[in-house]
Amino acid sequence: MQTLELIGRAIYLMLPAYMANMSAVVTGKGGKPIDKGKEWRGKLIFGRGKTWRGLVGGSIAGWIVGIIMVAIHSPFGELPQALLPPFMLSFGALLGDLGGSFIKRRIGIERGKPAPILDQLDFVAGSLVLTLLVCHDWFTEAVTVDLLAAILILTPILHFLANYSAYKLKLKDVPW
Numbered sequence: 001m002q003t004l005e006l007i008g009r010a011i012y013l014m015l016p017a018y019m020a021n022m023s024a025v026v027t028g029k030g031g032k033p034i035d036k037g038k039e040w041r042g043k044l045i046f047g048r049g050k051t052w053r054g055l056v057g058g059s060i061a062g063w064i065v066g067i068i069m070v071a072i073h074s075p076f077g078e079l080p081q082a083l084l085p086p087f088m089l090s091f092g093a094l095l096g097d098l099g100g101s102f103i104k105r106r107i108g109i110e111r112g113k114p115a116p117i118l119d120q121l122d123f124v125a126g127s128l129v130l131t132l133l134v135c136h137d138w139f140t141e142a143v144t145v146d147l148l149a150a151i152l153i154l155t156p157i158l159h160f161l162a163n164y165s166a167y168k169l170k171l172k173d174v175p176w
Helices: 003-028 052-073 081-106 118-134 136-142 145-168
Strands: none
Touching (some): 003 145, 081 136, 118 145
8 A cells, every 4th residue: 555545544544533532622621520520549530621521522523524424435334334433433532532631640640731642642542442342343354554553653743733733723721
């Protein structure tokens, strides 16, 4: 597979996850924290920035992108089964982000502070793992080793660009 084609496929396949991750920032503002402010071992479980509105809004936004992709050119197979992978990619991305926040709180990294690699790949890990578990047959056929490598290399670059843009647009308080 040619490099540019591989890059295009990686980005296209991950669009629901990318959109979910970006949209959670916008839709979650002012929502109620998922952890309700509760602590575990003296630290917030996820933190104030992880809200129900962000989880639901981001998941729906990513899934809508996936539905549009299915209508245009589906990398997810045929209807109705084609609707499940983009939802799992979206919802899984936000579960992965929650997992990343949980880890950051446990190791003493406060909300808004960077955790290189973890910040860029937690949502990808959640997205891919949940999709693999729920849509195993589709995943093992669609996600090749070279496509997975491209996703893991491209995502930190795209993540930085998206976060920096959101920061400049005053959608985020920090550029990471």
